[in-house]
Amino acid sequence: MGNDTKLPAAAVDPMASVIRPLRPASKPTLLRNALIPDSDGDGYTKPPDAADDPMASVTRPTRKATPTLLRNVLIPDSGGDGYLRRDVLIADGLLATIAPAGTLPTPHGGGQLVDCTHRMLLPGFFNAHTHSVEHWVRGLIMPLPLELWVLELIHHEPRGNGGWNGPKSFDKTPSLAIGVSAMLCGVEALLSGCTAILDHLFIRNCEDMAAAVAAYKAVGIRAFVAPMLDDDAELYSNYIPLCSAAEEVNRRAHAAGCACGSRGMRADGNFRERPGGSDAEKTEKQLALWEECVARFHRPEEGIHVVIGPITAYSSSPAMLRGAADIRRRHGLAGHTHLLETRAQAMMARQKFASGSAVTHLAESGFLSLPGTSCAHACWLTDDEAKLMAASGASVVHCPLSNLRLGSGVLPLSKFLEHGVNVAIGCDGAASSDGQDMLEALKLATIIHTASTPEYRDWPTARFTALTLAARNGYRSVNFGGDAGGGELLEGRVADVTLWDLTALSLLPRTDPLSLLVLGSRTQAPGAGSGLDAAWVDGVLTVEGGSPVGIDLPALRALIIILQSDYRSTAVTDPSLLPHTAAAEVEYRAAFCLDAPDGGGTVTPELARYEQGRTLYDPTLPTA
Numbered sequence: 349m350g351n352d353t354k355l356p357a358a359a360v361d362p363m364a365s366v367i368r369p370l371r372p373a374s375k376p377t378l379l380r381n382a383l384i385p386d387s388d389g390d391g392y393t394k395p396p397d398a399a400d401d402p403m404a405s406v407t408r409p410t411r412k413a414t415p416t417l418l419r420n421v422l423i424p425d426s427g428g429d430g431y432l433r434r435d436v437l438i439a440d441g442l443l444a445t446i447a448p449a450g451t452l453p454t455p456h457g458g459g460q461l462v463d464c465t466h467r468m469l470l471p472g473f474f475n476a477h478t479h480s481v482e483h484w485v486r487g488l489i490m491p492l493p494l495e496l497w498v499l500e501l502i503h504h505e506p507r508g509n510g511g512w513n514g515p516k517s518f519d520k521t522p523s524l525a526i527g528v529s530a531m532l533c534g535v536e537a538l539l540s541g542c543t544a545i546l547d548h549l550f551i552r553n554c555e556d557m558a559a560a561v562a563a564y565k566a567v568g569i570r571a572f573v574a575p576m577l578d579d580d581a582e583l584y585s586n587y588i589p590l591c592s593a594a595e596e597v598n599r600r601a602h603a604a605g606c607a608c609g610s611r612g613m614r615a616d617g618n619f620r621e622r623p624g625g626s627d628a629e630k631t632e633k634q635l636a637l638w639e640e641c642v643a644r645f646h647r648p649e650e651g652i653h654v655v656i657g658p659i660t661a662y663s664s665s666p667a668m669l670r671g672a673a674d675i676r677r678r679h680g681l682a683g684h685t686h687l688l689e690t691r692a693q694a695m696m697a698r699q700k701f702a703s704g705s706a707v708t709h710l711a712e713s714g715f716l717s718l719p720g721t722s723c724a725h726a727c728w729l730t731d732d733e734a735k736l737m738a739a740s741g742a743s744v745v746h747c748p749l750s751n752l753r754l755g756s757g758v759l760p761l762s763k764f765l766e767h768g769v770n771v772a773i774g775c776d777g778a779a780s781s782d783g784q785d786m787l788e789a790l791k792l793a794t795i796i797h798t799a800s801t802p803e804y805r806d807w808p809t810a811r812f813t814a815l816t817l818a819a820r821n822g823y824r825s826v827n828f829g830g831d832a833g834g835g836e837l838l839e840g841r842v843a844d845v846t847l848w849d850l851t852a853l854s855l856l857p858r859t860d861p862l863s864l865l866v867l868g869s870r871t872q873a874p875g876a877g878s879g880l881d882a883a884w885v886d887g888v889l890t891v892e893g894g895s896p897v898g899i900d901l902p903a904l905r906a907l908i909i910i911l912q913s914d915y916r917s918t919a920v921t922d923p924s925l926l927p928h929t930a931a932a933e934v935e936y937r938a939a940f941c942l943d944a945p946d947g948g949g950t951v952t953p954e955l956a957r958y959e960q961g962r963t964l965y966d967p968t969l970p971t972a
Contacts, residue, residue: 421464441887472543474822477774480533527559534567536784543844544570568890574657585624594619626665669713682720689725720827738768743825750776757962810866852877
């Protein structure tokens, strides 16, 4: 600072007004009943028992749509990299008028005028892939690849054998668990700038679905709920790839007279030698459950969209996929599934499908090419498969947080965009991303691809990630973009928008506000200001002053504490602790030659080579 620089007129020392004296360490402080890690193990001290909470509900009455004029608001310039000042009128659920700042009259008849001199308006983000029930297990599962991780998730979620009611949890855990986790998922997504969400939700019945739908209505977020169903005849049979040397391993175990077989996943202890089959009766039951969900809950005018969501191509028979496609055609529904998330799934596609391609399998069933088809992850698509996705009009949902958390790999973003694939962004479930902070997902999606090419001109910008991938492409992924949908700040579009406080510490000092929003961090002290000031979904105010309008947050926190009151350590998710997860780990490691004595150390030639650049290690497997 030069000698001639003038200090602000407000004070000779402007820092004095923002500094408080630190507290002296003069008084002892007792932290009563504090939780601390157990120094002798992997656990924690047990918390006090939670008192009964008489509150029956954590919801508040929702607002009605009110015409609102956002005066002099900052918006990104859709024709460049800068910003514009505009007046924006929200009315009748739409962005009714967007005009130069100071030109629109104040709304009449109970309308509101908001001075937005220090506010930025953005299209709402679309969290295009998540699993809300995973909130009950977030932070719990130890570092594991997807195929082993998912078995721990199934066991430890409230309905699993390690859930709220032990081995009887599947039948006894109430649907309240599904509703509360959906509410928490919706709140976290909403408060990170999302106005819409796609929840790929495993349900037991329509009661589970009803609980999630009620929660999303209370939050006020636009919800695309995809009941996640399969028709495997045997649980877990298609979750782990087959070991190439399975027959030889089983022969050696039999010759040695091992009573426990090969320590594999079959009931007799041997390794599986072929993919698991489907159950025709289960197929019909699952198709009927989808139909019932559509009839009871598909209410787009109320912000609830039912999506048809087979879990994967591996655990959904051709008959189930064809039936799913038929339901979608008849009702005009979006579709969603997981696709080639991991190298293991790329291997399974070659083992299970005649074409050797999960993408071709989905296309042959008629599921892939219907409007509004989105496929989560897609890290291990080949170039030809990416081109088929683009030709089919199907979208890919980039989930960078969970893909790294589970070691799945990195989606080749620039290559997919070159092929014309519509790419959206998802947080994925909170047990594999450990939260629903969309800004966290956008930050990682922006910076991770800088390691893929030295051509920095091809690196994605924060603006592109936020406005194109997360907003516009997100809404397009479920066929809710374009002239009648959301995701863009254009006149006549659905008023799914967010308003950001440019005076919050997280958005200061003044640089590029959208870039800072995505790449920066959020200070959570009460006086720091909430980055998100307000949000509207379908023109209805859902966030005000940084808090959700329809949810009592302290009450929600109290309810979650009561419902799941015990702390656990990640050590409880070690696969070796349960027979079925231990067996799955043995077969997984054998399939990838991680334990040569069990797997023979090689794979057949057709299973050896995979796409490069998805991982830092060479994914090629050894052959004989």
